[in-house]
Amino acid sequence: MKKFLVLNGPNLNMLGKREPKIYGKQSLEVLEENLKKLENSFQVVIDPFQSNHEGVLIDKLHSAMNEYDGIILNPGAFTHYSYAIRDAIASIDVPVIEVHISNVHAREEFRHKSVTAPVTAGQIVGFGLFGYELAVKALAEYINRGE
Secondary structure (H helix, E strand, O other), X not given: OEEEEEEEOOOHHHOOOOOHHHHOOOOHHXXXXXXXXXXXXXXXXXXXXXXXXXXXXXXXXXXHOOOOOEEEEEOHHHHHOOHHHHHHHHHOOOOEEEEEOOOHHHOOHHHOOOOOHHHOOEEEEOOXXXXXXXXXXXXXXXXXXXX
């Protein structure tokens, strides 16, 4: 069975509390529970992890090479300026799908550019927490096709 890391960056621990009109009313815990329900449907094991610290996220990406078949990453604000996270993604041989809950392209201009997206297999934006489910499906398909 394939194993996926779902890696959430800064402030995503505040889901359900932080700007619910943008990020929704469901908590990170509810998101993680819902993702675990997808395991049988997609024949994967989903391992969620969240950190507000750049170095911790980088260490998790590095260690993923030996543990995971794919990664679903919401880098939060690091999306727009963390060349360190970008380089960590580029340094591993594990496909990464970048996910954003809101449509970052329809928001403030500083959110329009992702420094991490160019080194990922793809990006899903604007579908709320459903974007994570789309990412599980996309990652499973991506890996099964051997891309």
